[in-house]
Amino acid sequence: MPNYAILHEKPECLYEDYERKSELHRQTHYCPGCGHGIVHKLLAEAITELGIQDRTILISPVGCSVFAYYYFDVGNVQVAHGRAAAVATAVKRAHPHSIVISYQGDGDLAAIGSAEILHCANRGENITTIFVNNAIYGMTGGQMAPTTLLGQKTTTSPTGRDFHHDGAPMKVGEMLSALDGPTYIERVSLGNVKQIMLARKAIRKALETQIAGLGFSLVEFLSPCPTIWKLDPVDAQKHVHDVMEKHYPLGVKCDRIAERTAPPEPAPMTPLTDLPRILRLPSTEPAPLHFSEEPLDWRIRVAGFGGQGVLLLGQLLAEAGMDAGLHVSWLPSYGPEMRSGTSNCHVRLCSSEIDSPVVSRPNALLALNEPSLRKFIATVEPGGVVIYNGDSIPADCSRHDLRIVAQPFAEIADSLGSAKALNIVMLGAFLSLSHALPDSPIESALKRLVKSERWLELDRRALAVGRERVPAEEFVHA
Amino acid sequence: MFIENANGDRGYVEINPEECKGCGLCVASCVPKVLHMADRLNHLGYHPAQYLGHGCNGCGLCFYTCPEPGALRVFKREAAAA
Known part of the structure; x- marks a missing residue:
């Protein structure tokens, strides 16, 4: 009696039963002859x-x-x-x-x-x-x-x-x-x-x-x-x-099998604990919210032309807020152009968790040019803060229920050394007005985001001048 | 494994008629021409492939041409035990 051995059968790598359907679970879904x-x-x-x-x-x-x-x-x-x-x-x-x-x-x-x-x-x-x-x-x-x-x-x-x-x-x-x-x-x-x-x-x-x-x-x-x-x-x-x-x-x-060699073993993954060091995040615990006992919810819109530093301004606020132990979000919104075009960002600084990063009803508007002021001023919540880069608010878009500061921030920045520091002068003005954040997290965020020593030095001066030009006493945010 | 119907041939084909979709590729590939399509229909409504019952040489070509991974198994006669 000859014995027979299985020569070919369904490979082990395929499931015994296919669970796609309750019936036909022994068959593929392919057509006959596929x-x-x-x-x-x-x-x-x-x-x-x-x-x-x-x-x-x-x-x-x-x-x-x-x-x-x-x-x-x-x-x-x-x-x-x-x-x-x-x-x-x-x-x-x-x-x-x-x-x-x-x-x-x-x-x-x-x-x-x-x-x-x-x-x-x-x-x-x-x-x-x-x-x-x-x-x-x-x-x-x-x-x-x-x-x-x-x-x-x-x-x-x-x-x-x-x-x-x-x-x-x-x-x-x-x-x-x-x-x-x-x-x-x-x-x-x-x-x-x-x-x-x-x-x-x-x-x-x-x-x-x-x-x-x-x-x-x-x-x-x-x-x-x-x-x-x-x-x-x-x-x-x-x-x-x-x-x-x-x-x-x-x-x-x-x-090209003969001419190829296997690459060396990939480097082991970086341990997660090393990430703060690599990203140059502060190694200490976030600073406590010593500057405010009150619940805090800044909904900030920063808007201007692309290239004015709109996004950096927003990012500085968010990063500094993070260092200050707040919940923060930063949502940039800009066109495809690297320069000119419109650019704006939504920033939230919150003492509680943030429900949405979208700021459609800001309580602070930093308008770096007139089109941005016109576009967003109507959306600002009554009692909100508006900081405008211009000599004065155009009469047809002024509002009496807002606290508005209009100054030629670009000229001020220019006199410091570069009109490009406009965004930082405005940041100084906003911080002075709003007390939104203490100084030390602003300094740490600035150091982290501004890589060049020359610009860091200019930005520190710009920040100080912005604060001086808009004295804190002028407004206090509720 | 002893297979009753293998008739001492060099090979044997086992086709699951309920898995077969009746494409006929195995019949076309079979060198000794020992596969054919059954007259009856399976539960899917296809005429399944069928082994005539003798003459398989165990070449395995039907297995590789069959598009249904589990429908067909090929057996080969083992060398006689010493």
Whole structure:
């Protein structure tokens, strides 16, 4: 009686039962004849046989393979459309000893995710990408993909893809191989059994590249999509071999395994306890709120032109507030311009927890120019403080229920050495008026945020002059 | 493992007819042509692949071409015990 041994069965790396649905829990959700099932099997077999199942993290994409995490018994992350390469980078860097496999289709990788994969490959991230190319958007019902063949009819190219209108099919393997970053890239096919067996080797080689720490590897699979191609599975497989392989030449696109070496072990993570030292935060406990027994809630809007130091002014207030033991928030809001354009920020300094960082009803407005004054003065709460960089408040926007100081702060700053110190003069004026914060946290915040000695010296003088120009007695905030 | 129906062939294929989606790729890949599609339908409404019952050489190609990871197992006859 001859005995028989199991030669091939479902790899251990795939779950025994798939829990996606209560019924059909023994089957994948893929259509009959779909290439994903074959790629899953090959990948699972390689993971199992290489003994890396317990340290593998699979990145599932958006596309038909979105549910890969229901099948692979490994660590899984399912990511936003096209971002698999970016997330894989993060996972690998956070867990350098894990084996990170990003599994993507051609809509995910070659269209919406083309930037991510390009830079990931160029950085030579030590991950493996499984790229399943069926030349069409399968999950969404058969629209043209960047990889769609010339002449191929899709719902969005009903007369066939036209080079003059739609460009040429994107050859991802060749494109990425033109970069110096990748270590190993091969295009394989599911067009017949022989090709499938070659694909099996390619997956293994790609994973071995990653295990050895040699950098980026990618295997591109030409894969059938019988349902969308409207072919029966056997004909779809033939179509891969007879048609797709003509347009997408198979083979190794780059192999730099021999010339690569594994980088040194990454440095151990910095202990969290070192962070205050690295960020130059004060090592002592925050100062107690000795300056105010009363509950405190400053809702400050700082506004001006980009380049006037609006954001820095707000940041100084927030940082100093933090050093003074207050709850603080700083929310910048500015246009794309580095100079000119409008710029403003919301700052909250609070003795209790902050519900929202948005300041829509400020009790202090620091307006660095006239447009900002006009824009925000109507929003200031009655009794609030307004500090305006200008000789006087324009008559048509004055209010009698506010405490307003208008002075030519830019000229004052200019006379100190630079009109750029305008923001700090105004900070001095505000602090003198409001008693919002004591001196020492302002000094520590200034030292932290102003790196240059020359500017620090100027800013200290600007702060003092601002205080002098607006004596505290003038107003006291309730 | 003793398999009653293996007839002493070099190999044996076991197909789970309820997992098979009837794509027919295994039939197309089978070198000794010992797989075919059953006349009956499974619970999904597909004609599942079926082993004719003899002639398998245990090459395993049907396993690698089958897109359903758990639908098909291939056995190989072990060398006769010494």
